[in-house]
Amino acid sequence: MKKKIDVTRIIMGILAVVLFLCLWTLSTREGTTLGKLMPGPGEVFKRLLKMTHTNIGSLTIFGHMLNSLRRVLVGFFLASVCGILLGLGMGWNRKCEAILRPLFELIRPIPPLAWISLAIVWFGLGEGGKYFIIFVSGFANVTINVYSGAKAVDPEVIGAARMLGCPKHRIFTSVVLPSSIPYIFTGLQIAISSSWAAVVAAEMVRSTNGIGWMITAGQNINDMEQILAGIIVIGVVGFLLTTIMRGIEARLCAWSRV
Amino acid sequence: MGNEYKVQVNHLTKKFGNLLVLDDISFHVKENEFLCIVGPTGCGKTTFLNSLSKLYDITAGEILINGMPVDLKKHNVAYIFQEYSNMPWLTIRQNVEFGLRIKHRPEAEIREQTDYFLDMVGLTKFQDYYPDQLSASMLQRAAIARAFAVKPELLLMDEPYGQLDIELRFRLEDELIRLWREVGTTVIFITHNIEEAVYLSNRILVLTNKPTKIKEEIHNDLPRPRNIADPAFVELRRKVTDLIKWW
Numbered sequence: 001m002k003k004k005i006d007v008t009r010i011i012m013g014i015l016a017v018v019l020f021l022c023l024w025t026l027s028t029r030e031g032t033t034l035g036k037l038m039p040g041p042g043e044v045f046k047r048l049l050k051m052t053h054t055n056i057g058s059l060t061i062f063g064h065m066l067n068s069l070r071r072v073l074v075g076f077f078l079a080s081v082c083g084i085l086l087g088l089g090m091g092w093n094r095k096c097e098a099i100l101r102p103l104f105e106l107i108r109p110i111p112p113l114a115w116i117s118l119a120i121v122w123f124g125l126g127e128g129g130k131y132f133i134i135f136v137s138g139f140a141n142v143t144i145n146v147y148s149g150a151k152a153v154d155p156e157v158i159g160a161a162r163m164l165g166c167p168k169h170r171i172f173t174s175v176v177l178p179s180s181i182p183y184i185f186t187g188l189q190i191a192i193s194s195s196w197a198a199v200v201a202a203e204m205v206r207s208t209n210g211i212g213w214m215i216t217a218g219q220n221i222n223d224m225e226q227i228l229a230g231i232i233v234i235g236v237v238g239f240l241l242t243t244i245m246r247g248i249e250a251r252l253c254a255w256s257r258v
Numbered sequence: 259m260g261n262e263y264k265v266q267v268n269h270l271t272k273k274f275g276n277l278l279v280l281d282d283i284s285f286h287v288k289e290n291e292f293l294c295i296v297g298p299t300g301c302g303k304t305t306f307l308n309s310l311s312k313l314y315d316i317t318a319g320e321i322l323i324n325g326m327p328v329d330l331k332k333h334n335v336a337y338i339f340q341e342y343s344n345m346p347w348l349t350i351r352q353n354v355e356f357g358l359r360i361k362h363r364p365e366a367e368i369r370e371q372t373d374y375f376l377d378m379v380g381l382t383k384f385q386d387y388y389p390d391q392l393s394a395s396m397l398q399r400a401a402i403a404r405a406f407a408v409k410p411e412l413l414l415m416d417e418p419y420g421q422l423d424i425e426l427r428f429r430l431e432d433e434l435i436r437l438w439r440e441v442g443t444t445v446i447f448i449t450h451n452i453e454e455a456v457y458l459s460n461r462i463l464v465l466t467n468k469p470t471k472i473k474e475e476i477h478n479d480l481p482r483p484r485n486i487a488d489p490a491f492v493e494l495r496r497k498v499t500d501l502i503k504w505w
Contacts, residue, residue: 160343164357
């Protein structure tokens with residue numbers, strides 16, 4: 001079951017990115033209206049390079065990136081653990097579902113940003129509030145996917161396990177859990193992207209570092225290059241995180257994509 | 259009541275709400291018997307087996323194995339479904355091992371039994387594949403290997419070959435007979451295919467339409483191996499067919 005690396009696909013992907021950069025360059029060239037408002041890719045990349053060794057505020061771009069990454073990972077980790085537990089609980093146990101599902105359905109549609117004021121009241125202006133915003137943005141995604149995964153277990157398979165004398169708790173560990181793993185990963189994938197999106201919002205709330213801060217600070221001094229540099233870093237790091245997640249998923253769920 | 263019967267079904271009744279599906283059914287199965295249950299489509303054959311295997315709670319009556327109420331953790335029962343019930347996240351080998359692991363058999367026995375039954379159903383070469391990579395007949399053979407590997411005292415089969423083509427069905431039927439004779443288990447086999455019932459069974463129960471009762475019990479002493487073109491075979495098949503058609 002070796003996967004062949006599809007060369008044409010990779011080339012097409014690279015071409016698409018190059019084409020995008022060309023369009024960007026063209027539309028921001030000298031003399032265009034857009035060119036007066038925002039810099040081209042060359043300038044942004046030059047600025048990015050400079051940021052690797054000079055401070056923006058108190059840190060270099062890597063320092064800001066690591067701070068954001070830490071917030072994302074802490075919030076995402078908490079969201080994953082709680083989401084997986086709640087999702088499996090609601091999917092497996094009827095009582096748990098009856099009690100928690102209505103609460104969950106009420107909380108689920110609330111956008112993460114709506115929690116900002118509450119986050120400040122509950123956790124203060126420090127890191128706690130930021131972790132909370134990121135947690136909220138990932139939690140519902142993980143829960144709903146894990147929940148539907150635990151619900152979607154093939155009843156034939158559960159029946160077969162029961163018939164072979166499988167006690168209830170082992171049906172959970174040997175049947176429900178493994179068959180939910182692809183769903184769990186779908187939830188985690190969505191959650192890591194939305195966590196990364198929410199970190200920007202979280203860092204708008206009084207912070208002195210992080211990519212989100214960098215973007216907000218850029219906005220305040222009208223520095224488009226700094227804003228775009230921040231956006232690019234978010235895009236690239238987000239892409240790397242999802243790629244890593246896909247790799248882990250491919251290893252754990254070889255069976256679901258053969 | 260001694261233990262002369264492997265399975266005793268006494269006054270089994272099952273209702274879904276107000277719908278009476280199984281109406282006071284009683285029968286006994288002897289040790290090492292191959293019992294086939296046939297009936298018209300939708301007559302509740304599967305409800306019957308699901309009640310028997312405790313997947314459903316029964317409304318009234320009792321089902322005893324070795325004179326004791328069914329307890330799937332104590333009694334060694336295996337069940338082969340109409341649909342393929344392999345676990346998609348386990349390889350074929352791990353699927354066959356599944357029941358043995360649930361029953362905490364020693365590692366050496368697990369290896370030995372799995373090797374033996376994988377070989378018997380001809381899947382040794384495919385043991386490390388996942389179910390998604392195999393054909394329907396291979397999956398059904400894996401399910402059969404999984405069921406036999408736990409050396410069940412009772413094997414319940416619910417139209418296991420319903421979705422296979424004729425050639426495969428013939429092959430798997432012969433395989434089943436061979437396994438049954440070698441392992442010496444008791445089999446209850448549900449089917450709507452009369453020829454299959456006559457080919458496999460020692461005894462045939464013919465069910466009525468809903469609410470289901472036992473219409474007739476037929477002993478099948480045709481010598482094995484059986485030939486579906488043999489006049490005695492054809493005669494018995496006709497007899498069962500008439501019973502099902504007649505109401």
